[in-house]
Amino acid sequence: MSEQALRTIDNKKNRVIFCDFDGTITENDNIIAIIRHFNPPGWEAIVNDIVGQRKSIRQGVGELFRLLPASRKREVVDYAISNARIRSGFADLLEYCKTNNIEFYVTSGGIDFFVYPLLSPFGIQAEHIYCNGSDFSGEQIEITWPHACESHCKNDCGMCKTTIIRRFQPESYSRILIGDSVTDFEGAKIADVVFARSHLILKCRELGLDFHEFETFHDVLDVIKQQEEDVN
Ligand SMILES: [Mg+2]
Numbered sequence: 308m309s310e311q312a313l314r315t316i317d318n319k320k321n322r323v324i325f326c327d328f329d330g331t332i333t334e335n336d337n338i339i340a341i342i343r344h345f346n347p348p349g350w351e352a353i354v355n356d357i358v359g360q361r362k363s364i365r366q367g368v369g370e371l372f373r374l375l376p377a378s379r380k381r382e383v384v385d386y387a388i389s390n391a392r393i394r395s396g397f398a399d400l401l402e403y404c405k406t407n408n409i410e411f412y413v414t415s416g417g418i419d420f421f422v423y424p425l426l427s428p429f430g431i432q433a434e435h436i437y438c439n440g441s442d443f444s445g446e447q448i449e450i451t452w453p454h455a456c457e458s459h460c461k462n463d464c465g466m467c468k469t470t471i472i473r474r475f476q477p478e479s480y481s482r483i484l485i486g487d488s489v490t491d492f493e494g495a496k497i498a499d500v501v502f503a504r505s506h507l508i509l510k511c512r513e514l515g516l517d518f519h520e521f522e523t524f525h526d527v528l529d530v531i532k533q534q535e536e537d538v539n
């Protein structure tokens with residue numbers, strides 16, 4: 308835990324959660340798992356440039372998938388779906404959100420062909436899932452970007468979390484971000500409360516942002532419940 312005073316969830320406002328997918332809802336990053344498995348020449352340098360923020364996420368992820376032939380669609384999709392594991396406590400968090408009027412959005416830098424199938428058992432409305440798209444009609448796999456940055460964001464996110472978070476006014480919403488890595492950095496700067504693991508912890512420390520460390524969604528749920536009791 309950070310030693311700073313933690314920002315708390317404002318229970319007088321509507322609570323809304325923005326939850327990352329890769330490395331957060333799933334235990335590992337699916338994009339990295341796919342690219343490592345198929346191992347096309349040149350992928351490691353691109354990943355290092357994304358993680359080191361020398362290359363935008365949109366540019367880097369686009370380049371990674373262009374290394375894979377679209378003809379291998381079935382193998383790529385099957386590998387992604389069979390390889391992923393859902394982090395413990397996810398279904399419990401969703402259930403709690405439903406019964407306690409906490410809005411829940413998946414804000415993912417991942418790709419539609421694995422995000423939607425992996426989430427299908429959990430009954431999340433499609434309008435509450437934001438991710439990137441894919442096009443297998445050409446020679447190489449082409450990623451599409453239906454939720455790119457609006458004018459306020461110059462980060463070239465691909466799937467822009469701050470664009471979505473900003474649609475929820477801070478006057479009426481307590482905005483909670485859950486994430487693990489580079490796709491969460493910008494959102495963590497504007498969210499009211501941050502749950503972090505992995506790279507996002509290091510980034511929050513670097514930026515002086517306070518955060519709740521988590522490993523499973525039970526950890527997240529414990530904090531949400533405890534902060535409800537604090538106001539009652
Ligand atoms: Mg992630």
Ligand SMILES: [Zn+2]
Nearest residue numbers: 456460464467
């Ligand atoms: Zn953006």
